[in-house]
Amino acid sequence: MEAKTLSLAVALSLAPGLLHAQFDFKLDGASVQVHSFASEGFALTNQNNYLTMNTTDGAFFTDFGLNVSSNITDKLRVGVQFYDRDIGHLQEWHPVVDWAVVDYKFSDWFGIRGGKVKTALGLYNQTQDQESVQTWALMPQSVYPLDLRSRTLTHTGLDIYGHVGLRRAGSLGYTIYAGKRPNDTRDGLYYAWAAQGYPNNAFTGKMAGTDLRWTPPLTGLMLGGSYAAINDKYHFTDVSNGPTPVAGTLNSTTMWIASAYGEYSTGKWRFNAEYRRNLSKYFQVDPDPGQTEPFWYSDKGWFVSAAYQLSRRIELGTYHSRYYFDVHSFPEASTHYIRDSVVTLHYTVNRLTSVKVEGHFMDGTGDPYGSHGFYDADNPQGLKPTTNMLVIRIGYSL
């Protein structure tokens, strides 16, 4: 590892501590909150490079965010969050508006939120980047892949949300939304397609969905489900078959994501589980290949986890995560799954800082044609069937 890279990583890991701040102040009588967060991680694998990083030699990764929000009135709130990261070939220090919302809450059971909104999907979709609120250094990649996060992370549109009391049956939180998904040219899908000779020009679409979270009268239990219908449109350039690039378009005719999840906490214990399934059906419409049969793609992922707060500062955790893609669509793939068993030690240094040390024991390399952690471009020597990984992550947040 180059000394320059190491120095940069150390500087970046210290900088958030200096920059780290929470400011509350009044502006024209309205309370304004400013918060920031950052993390510095290190990943080392025994074989196979992972998540577009050179992890076999040891690789650092960094992210940070800054948000400003204000309650203009009791019912009206506005806010914006900026986010950036550098994880291998992902994002590479190109900051984005993570979310920017105007939120009007008419009542507890009915509110409207518009702008660029974090999508309510599954247990952690909205908070998967927030290292400080998670036990894990890396979220279960079967459901929350770092390299594909932007595909479902946000939408620019409108949410209706609320919380309804169900008397003896507990309470129900709901979100209904519709909008356009962002076009993230620096995620794993672009990276994978470009490496295969199909640079994407645009990959976006519309989505609409709902998320329901039921809190039954059993203390500590929450059960939920999400469904999103998506319209996808790929615009790509085929440079794989000759010197003349050919423009192409793939349209989805069917695409949905469904998720079921639950959380149970009792005393110092917390248990979580989630199951997610994606189904896509595409037609190539340009150039017209005379295609009569759709191209099907489906995958699914799930995880179960347990965490125990051993002391005020120490939390221990473990999860098992599995990802499968539809082997019938890709019969030539050598492995169509990734199984990951994980143990974590989460040490809270102080109110602002925490350190996580995590071991991953992975079997399989998943989908070699798409993008799910393991990329041919990063592993030119060929992918080995198993990967062990050490992750250390220092996080700052307030």
Next chain:
Amino acid sequence: MKCVKSFFTLAAAGFLLTTSARAGDVKVVANNSVTVSSISADDLIGVFLMTKSSLSGGHVEPVVEQGGPAHEGFLKEYIHKTAQALQNYYRSQLLAGNASMPKILGSDAEVVEYVAKTKGAIGYVGASASAEGVKILEVK
């Protein structure tokens, strides 16, 4: 895989040995603008998890202590979350863009002072703390 199995074994043993500590005595205090004199335990959870922002038509907002016996006792008795879990919950809501952080204060005296001057504020203090200038809500 051996270490995973060992962890699960330790985890199971710890789970069986987990005991519930006695909740500290706390009282729930509110600004005088809050029209109710009592609050249900479910509504109290809703207020502090920010899913409930009105009581009897009036706006309410939670005031949280940063730590201490009143905080620990309140969380154990009413919210059923550890201090860390509640902090993570608030951060999650904030960083996802769903809510602002509630007011977090350092002592019973600061809570009483803030609640007394802030319309709709609801907080908690130790049972022996002064409640001058605020009203005490009965939790049903």
